[in-house]
Amino acid sequence: MRRVLFLPAAAAVMALLAWYLWSASRPAGNAPRETFTVGQTLGGPAAPGFLRAEKPRRFSFPADHGPHPGYRNEWWYFTGNLKGTDGRRFGYQLTFFKTALTPGGVARASAWATNQVYMAHFAVTDVQGRRFRFAERFSRGALGLAGASGEPLAVRLDDWSALQTTPRPWGVRLAAAENGLALDLNLVSVKPEVLNGAGGLSRKGASPGNASYYYSIPRLATSGTLRIGGERFDVNGLSWLDREWSTSALEPDQVGWDWFALQLEDGRDLMFYQLRRRDGRSDPFSGGTLVAADGRSETLKRGDVRLEVVNWWESPASGIRYPSVWRLRVPSARIALEIVPRLAGQELLTGFRYWEGAVEVRGLEGSPGGTGYLEMTGYSGAAAGSAGAAGR
Secondary structure (H helix, E strand, C coil), X not given: CCCCCXXXXXXXXXXXXXXXXXXXXXXXXXXXCCCCCHHHHHCCCCCXXXXXXXXXXXXXXXXXXXXXXXXXXXXXXXXXXXXXXXXXXEXXXXXXXXXXXXXXXXXXXXXXXXXXXXXXXXXXXXXXXXXXXXXEEEEECCCCCEEEECCCCEEEECCEEXXXXXXXXXXXEEEEEECCEEEEEEEEECCCXXXXXXXXXXXXXXCCCCEEEEEEEEEEEEEEEEEECCEEEEEEXXXXXXXXXXCCCCCCCEEEEEEEEEEEXXXXXXXXXXXXXXXXXXCCCCEEEEECCCCCEEEEEHHHCXXXXXXXXXXXXXXXXXXXXXXXXXXXXXXXXXXXXXXXXXXEECCXXXXXXXXXXXXXXXXXXXXXXXXXXXXXXXXXXXXXXCCC
8 A cells, every 4th residue: 555645653553563473473364454444544643853745846866766764654666467478467566665663863773773664565466367466574674674775776675676777768676476476577667757746746635744745657668577376477568656755644534545557558647546535525635647658747636537436346355345346537638447457356455454456447438448556445444335436
């Protein structure tokens, strides 16, 4: 989970670490209970001393692919749709999160001392095999267990990593392995970085500083290998990178979000996030970005996009109901889409309950189709039975 929003405060991170240590020894097939809802974890003010995203800034690449000390939260979020040489389809997610427990540096002169906690999620969707698998890791930013550096970018948590390979066009190698599941992918940007919101300042609410610095690389040509059990697949396709850093939190009435990252067959890319209120309605601070085939972009406000839930799916593992089919329209751009999961069951039963997975994008009314990724959070709370309609 991500992006539009914000990693846990210090107490929540420590509780998640405790949960992780417990879950590592639980019997196989015994899914853990949800430790925190999005609202519980992301609500409340940050400790004094952290930097905040309050005004536009000048971005510099490739330097800004690296970490930004002083902010509480930061993440590197890779997702993609891949196809094997035999035509078999896959989706993947590899995401790294960094959270500062306290502002400033560490006073203790110890190799164990750190105020940085790292979390990562790794998931693969095997469409033809009808199977979704995921893993979660936590570690401290000390003793070489986890860390992030820039120029060139290097993000690691144990042996999971994202390592820059070239500065221009920007390239990165992703590697992760867990319990018979592994990926080794090379990504190279097809389009330049796109600043979301007002020049990269993405407002999430009316409270001062409730915002993030947010950019995306919406198309990265991807090739490499996947291993699933004893099978190895040579794959290629398209990936998407989302990058945010902030010291923000959800507004008290915001309980979750629906995030769409769609790569259309005509070369355009569409990112839109719908923030949902406690009553299920779409929040006015919902927004997105439409990227033309040549890389030019325009900001989308809530009123520019119309969302409709067509169907629902109930998870047999958690009992949570998620939207399973969406319709999305951007009338000004003549975009009309139906968004259908490649698999219904792409739910991550981590410390948070959320749904994230590969989707098929079907063009309606002459609109191009495509592929993409969808994330849905906050459906385990009281507002789980409804999803707001953006632009209405």
